[in-house]
Amino acid sequence: MRSRTVRSAIATSAAALAVLGVAGCSKQSTSTDTASSATTSAQVAETNLKIVPQMPVDQNGAEITLATDAAPPANPAGDGTATCAPLAIAMAGPLTGADAPFGTNVKDGAQLAIDQHNAANPGCQVELKAFDTEGDAQKATAIAPQIVGDAAIVGLVGPTWSGETKATGAVFDQAGLAALTPWATNVALADQGWKTFFRGLSNDGVQGPALANYLKNVVGVKKACVVDDSTDAGLGQANAVRDTLGPIADSACNISVKKGDKDFSAAVTQIKGQSPDLVVYASYYSEAALLLQQLRDAGYTGTFSGPDGLNDPQFVKSAGQAADGAILSCPCGPASGAFADEYTKKFGQAPGTYSLEAYDLATILLKGIDSGAVTREALLDYVRNYSGQGVARMYQWTPNGELTSNMIWIYKVQ
């Protein structure tokens, strides 16, 4: 009995080695890939690709020339003489769960502004209270009453996602609590009639057409496949791109995948069948990196593009060389210079998407507090009448909470 078992075990293992050997040997006999033989058998270099800002564009994809005499951006430290009772600014966004990196970027941006303010103004200490929505609109509706119920909170940086903002906007409107969102880009949010809604960036109605027009007019693509991830944001952005691209977006490869998917072989097969020269993915970087790499492995050589969800260093880290030449759009401004250095020093990594907007919006709230607006009504009024330069852009709002001037940045991975 025992020897029979041992014999069959040995036989199976031998068969295993044989199969692996066959698989291995066939690996060698395939046509050599010139790219991979160029990388020597020594170390593979770390990808030196970075996301480099190209230019800001408007809705028609045309370049906007930046004014060279713009005022210096608002500094949260102010003049160091502010005095106030202990107050708090709230932040709401996904801090745990699959979307945790995004909310953490926002929280860290706001935290940096607040820490700079507190360090410079010993007479006015503001606390950041972070509320975790887990990226879930349901959870957000449970969080919103907590935020408005806390009397120390006079302003809110958030909510982060469009779904969360839609679910909670009425609560903040009723409580008169200014809610400055650094990321929610869904167009319909500004039409809800909320007096407390302020969007710190251009919405999807601007970003989608801007990117699509840029790709159509400046890059000059002829045939595109647009892939969305079935989320609110992704679908909205993808549809905006599809509408603007018009006949260039091939309807035979209008694909919807699911956020969280790891395997895109069915989508890749469908895209390959259409041979486009552009693939647009909306809208988060982890799936985008996977899709891009699987596309490149399958032999796709065209352009890859996507909106702000892809604009994160993690996208390049995950996709590696495959990301070279990818064109990204973002309503967010380039995070560089003093802000990026301070952020990296404090948090140990480069600023993520919208850390900069969160920083700017928190700065606006802090300036309001410093100027004496220490109640919710006063701060709301301050924000409504605010007009000033931030690190990312000029901030001034229309009555329904949209920025008065729109700007979308185009980035390229190179």
Add this chain to the structure above:
Amino acid sequence: MIHQCLGDYACLAGNIGFNVENLRNGFWQLTIDGFAWGAIYALVAVGYTLVFGVLRLINFAHSEIFMLGMFGAYFCLDKILGFAPSGNAYNKGVGLTVLYLGIAMLFAMGVSGLAALGLEAVAYRPLRRRNSRPLTFLITAIGMSFVIQEFVHFILPRIITGYGGSNAQQPIILVRPRVQFHIFGADVTNVTLVIVASAVVLAALTDIAINRTKFGRGIRAVAQDPTTATLMGVSRERIIMTTFLIGGLLAGAAALLFILKVPQGIIYSGGFLLGIKAFSAAVLGGIGNLRGALLGGLLLGVMENYGQALFGTQWRDVVAFVLLVLVLLIRPTGILGESLGKARA
């Protein structure tokens, strides 16, 4: 309000395709890819099915054992073998690549095996000593699943810098998928070959272990009747530890194969959905039945792919679970039905 609800549902229905053309065109490709996924599901499903057969416990933390195996393989490749994480593929040549992957697999199996043993000792043994109700075991299993996930999410980055946290690990890609040959027009890549071959070998070894060896007989004895088995001189505790160990080893192997397929998938939440699907596969094939788990895994992988092509890629997970429900409606004990403990003729 109702009008809006109906409107939303109508939108949902608009997104379900019924694209037979797509399925027919890609049939063989989908089948081949489905086998690769099915192999991974099968290996993980064995862990669920063995533990259920022996302990009547659904070990929901098994998906986290798989996830820890992924991190173990990554650690081996990164720190021990010295590959720097990068989005680009290494090209070390065939023999060396197979060797490195083998070492990483053994390391991953070790990590998962130890984690499974640890899980059993920490979470389940104290409950067994107290003769807790099955519900308590279930709740503990779900709780441990969250504990391990959040440990990797928040605490692991403080122990080893760069590991864990909210983002997926930067990938270490040892094998670039290359097409080896074609079957009925479908591409078979080297990655698919390695995954299916390894899974077949491991499944065969496990089958031999359970059905032909002495401790395998012990496992079947304890599954059939724990008290009598103890009377016959089988140490129940040893058998339980062995069961968890086998499940852990296979999960570790599956973890490496998963990393081969999806190098960017190493994240604290990476085991969860796969674990649920593997559990469904185990139930599909007949919970408590080893061959059922393997069959269920393969079937689920293939059916998922077909459903994806037929209805649209976003319906992939739905297809998996709907299939489970349908099979259970028609055959409640699963396809192969018999449990681990039933005496074989």
